[in-house]
Amino acid sequence: AQSVAQPEDQVNVAEGNPLTVKCTYSVSGNPYLFWYVQYPNRGLQFLLKYITGDNLVKGSYGFEAEFNKSQTSFHLKKPSALVSDSALYFCAVRGPTSGTYKYIFGTGTRLKVLA
Amino acid sequence: EAEVAQSPRYKITEKSQAVAFWCDPISGHATLYWYRQILGQGPELLVQFQDESVVDDSQLPKDRFSAERLKGVDSTLKIQPAELGDSAMYLCASSLESGISYEQYFGPGTRLTVT
Numbered sequence: 001a002q003s004v005a006q007p008e009d010q011v012n013v014a015e016g017n018p019l020t021v022k023c024t025y026s027v028s029g030n031p032y033l034f035w036y037v038q039y040p041n042r043g044l045q046f047l048l049k050y051i052t053g054d055n056l057v058k059g060s061y062g063f064e065a066e067f068n069k070s071q072t073s074f075h076l077k078k079p080s081a082l083v084s085d086s087a088l089y090f091c092a093v094r095g096p097t098s099g100t101y102k103y104i105f106g107t108g109t110r111l112k113v114l115a
Numbered sequence: 116e117a118e119v120a121q122s123p124r125y126k127i128t129e130k131s132q133a134v135a136f137w138c139d140p141i142s143g144h145a146t147l148y149w150y151r152q153i154l155g156q157g158p159e160l161l162v163q164f165q166d167e168s169v170v171d172d173s174q175l176p177k178d179r180f181s182a183e184r185l186k187g188v189d190s191t192l193k194i195q196p197a198e199l200g201d202s203a204m205y206l207c208a209s210s211l212e213s214g215i216s217y218e219q220y221f222g223p224g225t226r227l228t229v230t
Contacts, residue, residue: 036219041226043119043222049217108157
């Protein structure tokens, strides 16, 4: 069965410091992995994805994520956090097989960047 | 930039009443999703369409919820009768689901309050 875990409910980081939001997954075969961000009272916005290729993927707003197959992880990172990055972040996993996959979202991690 | 449209943005209804939500996906996106999101939690898939066909409705409470996408474009989600526990954000998303484009694009959501 597919699953995705975000072990931290909240991450606090000082502005200007690097940030990491953790995600681990379980899926049969090669996964498709995604990060989404949700600002207050808004829908989710797509940040970045890993489908195939280079394990380090870059996305919107300076975010990047590294796919690690051996550790089944896809952690979200940013070299220098901004106060405006404060939001709810969701990791999602999708199995690769069309017609038999499920798109599963994690429980979310609230990122708080302190000025 | 193309967006997923949803209406209404907010809905207050009394329990036992009927309520309906509408979604218009990004043009050309064959896959459409309806999610329910409790505040601070991850989205829960209710139903997934591929064109006009239901791909997955395993989490849809079929005794009171129904969804349709008659012409494979816009979609309606209905609840009848509404219960207090249905109060949540209802999100619609669409995706291309081809090539490397598997990310979902979300609408602003409909916040439902059942009194």
